[in-house]
Amino acid sequence: MYTMTEPRVRLDDLGAWLIKGNADLVDLAARFAREPLVTSWCVRPGYRARLMRAGQPVVFWASGSRGRLPYGVWGVGRVTGAAEPGAPGQPWSVPLDLPILAERDRVSRLLLRADDRLAALEVFRQPQAANPSYLTVAQFAALRTHLPE
Secondary structure, eight states, X not given: OOOTTSOXXXXXXXXXXXXXXXXXXXXXXXHHHHOOEEEEEEXXXXXXXXXXXXXXXXXXXXXXXXXXXXXXXXXXXXXXSOOBOOXXXXXXXEEEEXXXXXXXXXXXXXXXXXXXXXXXXXXXXXXXXXXXXXXXXXXXXXXXXXXXX
């Protein structure tokens, strides 16, 4: 459902999708230490999920209790296909090729929030919103300046 607090994503200004994982609910650090490639993630059914297409950039955002881990951008990759409904009563999922960055290369939320170009990210304004969130073209360009080559 469209609300005034949830701006509509426009494909002409979509820099990247952003999917979130909560490290308080799942041990993301251990999961990604074992398998540092995300091949699928849950998304909420809706117009955003229906806009997801193969080749679009995607960012993985780890969230959780602020002091435990360096939360923020933990991976960058690509959507590999359209989001698909799960079995009845199950969430939708989107196929991905999303490598998780080495710990030293992850970009902390504190660093991103301090960057004026990124301070208005939807994930900061609406941290509890369902997947997927997004970055505009300008925001994704700014984020890339913080990522390793």
